[in-house]
Amino acid sequence: MSKLKPSTIRIGRRYRANRLDGPYDAVVIGSGIGGLTTAALLSDLGWKVCVLEQHYTAGGYTHSYDRNGYEWDVGVHYIGDVGARTRTRMMFDFLSGGKLKWAAMDDEYDRFYVGDRTYSAIAGKQQFRENLVTRFPAEKSAIDAYLQLLNKVGKAMSAYAMSKLFKPWQRLLAWPYLKLKIPSLLFRNTYEVLSELTKDQDLIAVLCGQWGDMGLPPKKSAFMVHAMIARHYMHGGYYPIGGSWRIAETIIPAIQKTGGEVFTYARVNRILLEDKKVTGLEMSDGHRIDCACVISSAGITNTFSKLLPAESVDKAGYKHLLERVKPSIAHLGVYIGLKETAEQLGLPKTNFWIYPGNDFDAAVERFIDDAQAPFPVVYVSFPSAKDPDYTRRRPGTATIEIVAPAPFEWFEKWKDTSWGKRGDDYEKFKTFLGERLMQCLYEKLPQLNGKVDYYEVSTPLSTDYFCAYQHGELYGLDHDPVRLRQTWLGPRTRFKGLWLTGQDVLTCGVTGAMMAGLLTTSAIIGMRKSTILLKRIFDSAANKQNMTLGR
Numbered sequence: 001m002s003k004l005k006p007s008t009i010r011i012g013r014r015y016r017a018n019r020l021d022g023p024y025d026a027v028v029i030g031s032g033i034g035g036l037t038t039a040a041l042l043s044d045l046g047w048k049v050c051v052l053e054q055h056y057t058a059g060g061y062t063h064s065y066d067r068n069g070y071e072w073d074v075g076v077h078y079i080g081d082v083g084a085r086t087r088t089r090m091m092f093d094f095l096s097g098g099k100l101k102w103a104a105m106d107d108e109y110d111r112f113y114v115g116d117r118t119y120s121a122i123a124g125k126q127q128f129r130e131n132l133v134t135r136f137p138a139e140k141s142a143i144d145a146y147l148q149l150l151n152k153v154g155k156a157m158s159a160y161a162m163s164k165l166f167k168p169w170q171r172l173l174a175w176p177y178l179k180l181k182i183p184s185l186l187f188r189n190t191y192e193v194l195s196e197l198t199k200d201q202d203l204i205a206v207l208c209g210q211w212g213d214m215g216l217p218p219k220k221s222a223f224m225v226h227a228m229i230a231r232h233y234m235h236g237g238y239y240p241i242g243g244s245w246r247i248a249e250t251i252i253p254a255i256q257k258t259g260g261e262v263f264t265y266a267r268v269n270r271i272l273l274e275d276k277k278v279t280g281l282e283m284s285d286g287h288r289i290d291c292a293c294v295i296s297s298a299g300i301t302n303t304f305s306k307l308l309p310a311e312s313v314d315k316a317g318y319k320h321l322l323e324r325v326k327p328s329i330a331h332l333g334v335y336i337g338l339k340e341t342a343e344q345l346g347l348p349k350t351n352f353w354i355y356p357g358n359d360f361d362a363a364v365e366r367f368i369d370d371a372q373a374p375f376p377v378v379y380v381s382f383p384s385a386k387d388p389d390y391t392r393r394r395p396g397t398a399t400i401e402i403v404a405p406a407p408f409e410w411f412e413k414w415k416d417t418s419w420g421k422r423g424d425d426y427e428k429f430k431t432f433l434g435e436r437l438m439q440c441l442y443e444k445l446p447q448l449n450g451k452v453d454y455y456e457v458s459t460p461l462s463t464d465y466f467c468a469y470q471h472g473e474l475y476g477l478d479h480d481p482v483r484l485r486q487t488w489l490g491p492r493t494r495f496k497g498l499w500l501t502g503q504d505v506l507t508c509g510v511t512g513a514m515m516a517g518l519l520t521t522s523a524i525i526g527m528r529k530s531t532i533l534l535k536r537i538f539d540s541a542a543n544k545q546n547m548t549l550g551r
């Protein structure tokens, strides 16, 4: 195999101990959207914040990379709720100072191939409903009941998020209120809820056609996350103009404004504690950064099993809590480059979800047991078609990305090898999986046969290498009902001065992790200052100016 050239897309400043300019008011571990949001919001309040990122570029799962003249995103294909003056949109505008712009996808933002049948998700609540009713006329009342349940979950989400802010004694006091506002429906199993509405397995499959957006099929996932995702995209999918790396690029200046910085190649080795109190961090080069406020956006698994001393974690009573959560499934990525534009190739601004049949859970189990079994889901995204700026940056070319689940265990035997040099048997296995994924693409878009100039395959080991997920987790912790009931998964920890943020605090998704950043900031600064901050975010002039959109 020829040597892979490193990507030239680099956001953030390369770490050197002598480039640190402390003391910092807070240090954030990880530059994903959760960490960047927390850092930017604290900076807006005048804090000097240092963000430490182990990767060569900032952004976590929002980073992009380039090779051989093409550019791909690794963890952002579409974002919902940014086509109107929603809270999500206002947050992005506030964080980026209005610099992050969005392009609408096609009205058909998702297409589901379920066996030999094809269905769509259409933008707009009414259009979404009508499209479903047309395809499933006998299920009209089930579809309406489903939409009502989505509303019910939507209404409960603020209370659920707010409950994460409470200290344990406050939660006890607020219990009657929380019980009223957060119905048990949120923590029920998705399939169970849907099968009470309809017996039509195709309809259930279509409603769950986005299960890949949280990594658990309907018989395993919590209805809350299912509903949250369905609601998130119901008004259409949007793509960050210029590529997903623009997210970090447009947020970092807010952190630098008050003297803070986002350092890359900056791996944190340990969080330092004294008597259950944070005193700072030890970097992988041995350098110590003193700071009484440390925010970990590196995920629960990294924070508790790698960064904190095991003894302190046990003593603080986390051991049995950690046993209640588990890593989400890992994934394969295929990054494809073509020497014609998206327009010339007829690529849509629609994501494809390709399923072998309507029993998603059975398909996952079959595949986990047997790598030769059909992929339980193949997700295909067309970033260059979605990005109106792509052909300016990379003229005459197009890109496609494929994502499919794959258990980390299949790759574990190569985990101690180095990236790009994992050996022939690893490459052979990768080729076997990659070629099968490419076949799925050609089946749906035969015009691409003979047009692909380049492609490469990533595995769960690539996810660990670049994004520091020890089990190649696609979405941090699994989004099952048990995880969502864990009240300790919030911004606060049992260690004074240590805070958590990112997708494990609330839910996965760029918006979920960004909202976790807002929660964490609120927990740190307290109720009074949060009220002022919220007013600034949701009333800011930048938000009023930036409401011109593609759709």
Ligand SMILES: Cc1cc2nc3c(=O)[nH]c(=O)nc-3n(C[C@H](O)[C@H](O)[C@H](O)COP(=O)(O)OP(=O)(O)OC[C@H]3O[C@@H](n4cnc5c(N)ncnc54)[C@H](O)[C@@H]3O)c2cc1C
Binding pocket: 029, 030, 031, 032, 033, 034, 035, 052, 053, 054, 055, 059, 060, 061, 062, 074, 075, 076, 077, 078, 079, 266, 267, 268, 269, 297, 298, 299, 302, 331, 403, 466, 467, 468, 473, 474, 475, 501, 502, 503, 504, 507, 508, 509, 510, 511, 513
């Ligand atoms: C294939 C894929 C597709 C996705 N598609 C979408 C999509 O279309 N839309 C959407 O909304 N969401 C999508 N997501 C989910 C979304 O990208 C994530 O939920 C979100 O970006 C997570 O943000 P985060 O800040 O919690 O974590 P991350 O972005 O993972 O950031 C954590 C950071 O911590 C760093 N870190 C870890 N340990 C250390 C250490 N010791 N020292 C320093 N740094 C450390 C990591 O390198 C990483 O950069 C997708 C995810 C994947 C993997």
